[in-house]
Amino acid sequence: MGRRRKKNNRNRNRLPKVRANEQIRAPRVLVIGPDGKNLGVMSVREAMGIAEEHGLDVVEVSPNANPPVVRIMDYGKYMYELKKKQKKKDKTPEMKEIELTPTIGDHDLQVKLKKAREFLEKGHKVKIEIRMRGRQMLHVDITHNLAEKVIAMLDDVAAVDVEPKQEGRFVHFILKPRKK
Structure with missing residues (x-):
């Protein structure tokens, strides 16, 4: 078996040669x-x-x-x-994730949204995931209402990048920072 070579990343961030x-x-x-x-x-x-x-x-x-x-x-x-x-130029905004449940308490929701607001103000996209457990799957409307509530509460700093959609036990959507 041949040896694997390590990729050389030294030249990737190199500045152009400038003569003076x-x-x-x-x-x-x-x-x-x-x-x-x-x-x-x-x-x-x-x-x-x-x-x-x-x-x-x-x-x-x-x-x-x-x-x-x-x-x-x-x-x-x-x-x-x-x-x-x-x-x-090298800095790319990171995707941050925040996970919620449909039965989240008001104060807990405020804490999570405060963190999401911080991420958005720093220029990161935020993926918000609402996880349903057990019989919560029967009340998907509650989960969608929570998603709409979150979007409304972060409306001043965020725009919806990906609309809320359900995949299995999750409803997720992505928010992107608003242009200043």
């Missing part, structure tokens, strides 16, 4: 100043001279353009912003 100052290979570049104004096409040396006056770096922001576009800015700050964007 002497690393820029193009002879002439389009320069954007620290204030965002177009300074025109010039050599990398001239751009580095301007950057040095401001105490900043020449950072290549669009290497594939003709001529390549560089910006006079702080390299460290630019990399920090790129990392922050990457992290934000």
Whole structure:
């Protein structure tokens, strides 16, 4: 039997290579100043001279353009912003689950809904599952009323993503956060 290889995830979250100052290979570049104004096409040396006056770096922001576009800015700050964007892109909202029963007490329901509200405010979707036991299956209308009550109580922070539906002993539905 052959050995199984472990998948390499190191390259998945890697930031693109960004050239700065002497690393820029193009002879002439389009320069954007620290204030965002177009300074025109010039050599990398001239751009580095301007950057040095401001105490900043020449950072290549669009290497594939003709001529390549560089910006006079702080390299460290630019990399920090790129990392922050990457992290934000990698974050996907999680699905949280809350389980109820048709005979739940008022206070218990308030506690569960408070938790659901917290999840929704953090941007997560919430799957609410109402479990029926034994003879509760004969009174599905009570369960559906509870589902409608929950939806009404969370209406200010949530919209229904998946309508309440019954599958076996469960009635479940999914709420998604409302856009602010």
